Amino acid sequence: MTGRARVSQPRPGRRASFPDNLPDPGPAAAIAIAARRFEITLAGRTAMMDLTRLPGRASLARSFTQALWQACQVGGPAGTVRTAMSLAEAIHRFWRYLDATGSSVQALAEIDVATIEGFDAWMDERGQHPNHRRHQMGDVVMLLRLADAGEQGRLSEEASRRLFYVSTRPGVPPRPRDAYSDSVRVALKAAARADVAAIVQRFRPALAQECETRIDRLEMDAFAEIDRVGFITVKNDLFRQLYGARNYAGISNEGLSDRMHGTRHLLLGDLIALFVLLSLETGLEIEAIKTLRADCLKNPSSGYVEIEYCKRRARHAEWKRLRVRDGGSGTPGGLLRLAIQWTATARGHLGSEQLFTYYCRGRLTDVVLPMQSARKVWVKHHRLQDDNGKPLKLCLSRLRKTHKAAWYRKTGGQLRRFAVGHTVEIAANHYGDIPAMRPIHEATVAQALMDAVEDALPPTVLTPEAEAEILAAPSSAQPGLPEGMATDVPAFLAGEQDVWLASCSGFYNSPFVSSGEACPVPFWGCLECRNGVITTRKLPALMAFLDFVMDQRKVLSEADWQAKFGRVHYRISAQILPQFSETDLDAARSLAARQPTQIYLPPEAGLA
Known part of the structure; x- marks a missing residue:
């Protein structure tokens, strides 16, 4: 079936206008x-950038101040107060570094490649963490680029080319932020839901009451002031x-x-x-939740809504939508x-x-x-504890990982369903490959190895019908039976080569030792051996075991x-017994019940 290609139409634009008195x-x-x-x-945050404490090197200090000022302007690389503070610290x-090494650099023009590389080496020698060192080095290199752009021609050609990259020293893979465990996740959700229920009760309108005392009248006046202005300060006369x-x-x-x-x-708590x-x-993401707008809910339908x-961080695709349950x-x-209802009054006062x-804090x-x-x-209020019983260190940035870990378990590790809001590669590297998921991955690998063993060593089971067919035509032994079994079928089926849990087609031809030697494997190893054959005659022993x-x-x-008997229990209950009819199993149970109790003795007990 063919279809017409969909051609995206350009969105209508608008003229941009700027004030004349910028x-x-x-x-x-x-x-x-x-x-x-x-x-x-x-x-939305204000801070003071202070470089007055830089000792000496006045010309160089002016160059770095100009670079920092340019980085902190609208559209500059700083973007946030936290980043600007990091640049100032760099x-x-x-x-x-210049003071510790006795450098004679006094101006931007005197900075050369050796000075830049020396800063990198100086931090490395002082035991700086490789990733922190690269971060500090990146801040200084960026500021030097801005200074070079503002004072073109000051830096030498070699120094300008050196600013094309941050460092030649390798970093280390960052330690992934881990998710909280399921028990902590449940406790966090319970505490948060309790607080939401308390907020609902708090916002319920109070019943009208008479002003019987002076305190009641003052409270009513104070609440009237809050309703009028939005808040009341502690210095207010009321x-x-x-x-x-x-x-x-x-x-x-x-x-x-x-x-x-x-x-x-609402309050900060x-x-x-x-x-x-x-x-x-x-x-x-927490940073996305913090910046949600009052009109963030879009397209409600059929019990769902888009946020x-x-x-x-998603450059050129910052605005996104997530479909969630609604009710x-x-x-x-x-x-x-x-939340929209609770914050309507405050938003109205602030516009x-x-x-x-x-x-918060009086405003x-x-x-x-x-x-x-x-x-x-x-x-502390909710008495939240981590998995070790210590007070929980609540890191809000770990909550997204915790949600992703729960969704990963729910989807069974299916990356196509797990990757919501990012690519499959990001889902695997940043949200799937974390310490909290390690037990699941190890269990999956172990189960895959068990499945491989089961496929490589399937049990050889002979039902009564199969025994009759082999006795009638020994030369036409079915494929999958042990080699050499057809050479002595009467003795094999008569029980002359029986061990406790199986009939053995080659006791002196064991895969575990050289040919001609007796098999050294404990009795339940026969269930994994290629020579082992399970017949109806062995069912009572299997039932007893x-x-x-x-x-x-x-x-x-x-x-x-699980370590000692898990494998053999699965082998008997899931792979061997289901191949026999209920009549054969009932007869074997009855026979096993009439026999004396069989106690397992380790192989060492027969050596005396």
Whole structure:
């Protein structure tokens, strides 16, 4: 069947317009370079870049300050405050290298290839981790590129060519971020769901009550101020009066501001529960969850909805969508609808489109602040522990790996179904090849080896019908039977060559020793031997031995029992007995029950 090729149509464009009075960055750059100190605002955060502590080398310091200022501008390589701080730290480290080695470099023009390579060697000699060393080296090389572009012709031609690459010294493969275990994952989800239920109760409208006391009247006035402005500061007269009245009445004021604002807005601690639950349910990256917008839910239909999110690392394809379940608060879609409802008031006061707008430190904000201390408080509150019984170190970036690990187990390692949101190669290398998946992979390899052994050494079983056919025509032995069996069929089938669990077609022709020597393998090794043949006559012995194996399961630990009897139990119960009819098996059980108890003795017991 042929079809018409689909031709993508260009999307209609719009004219771009820019304000006529854009400020000239030149004066600001000149002031920043002269002072070696300037303020930056990146991704909603503000920080101060300070290079005034660089000792000496004034000309070189100006060149690096200019490069850092350019890197921190909109569209520059810094992008975030954290990256900008890393660049500043790399400059200070480079200065420590110059001072420690007694370098005479005073200006950008004096930097040569030996100076750049010496910085790499100096960090290596000081025992710097190879990956950290390469990171620091990359920051300095990038700043030197910016400085060279801003002061063209200063660096020599050889030094400029050296900036084409970061380092010739190898790094080490990064240690993969591991997933949490299933027990920790279950505990995290339970704690997060408990917090969500508490938030639902907290946002329920309070019943109207009469203002019987002065504290009641002050609380109503304070809540009215929160509803009007969005928040109330601790310096506000209403809050001070309420605080004093409660204190005079002997009522605790601990966490009073958070408790009051928590009935109207989300708090920083609430975000942890929401982030944990969303990441474990959907597998979204934490940085994508933090930047969700209030209109992130798209195309709801048939109990599902799409989440539109931004993944900044996916260059030129940042905006993505993930289809998830939609319904009550137990589904990702329902949870996001609750979050949209809870943050509507705060977003209205701020005029923000960011979903996670909340109250923190006396104000409303839509920028997710660092959560280190809040995570510790949350873990301590829910008494979360790791697999060793110690307080859990909650790393939000491990939650996506945890979700992926659970999905990997659910799909049975099928990479095509497992790879959601990335390529199969990324799924295998970054989410499948992690320590948490090692037991599954080892069990799979072990099972594959067992399957290979079963295919190579299938048991030779003769049912009564097969015995009759062989007795009637010994020369036409069926394929797959041991070689040489047809040479002495009457003696073989009469039991003259029997061992305990099988009939042996070659006791002195064992595959385990030289021809002519007696077979040294313990009796249940006959079930794996190419000479072993299972006939109806051996069924009572097999039944008796199987009973002994099951009795040992009550005595030994599961691991010890599997190591000693797991293989032979599977061989008898799954590969041998199903080939006989129920009539033959019932007769064998009856015969085994009438025989005296057979106790397994190791081969060493017969040597006395």
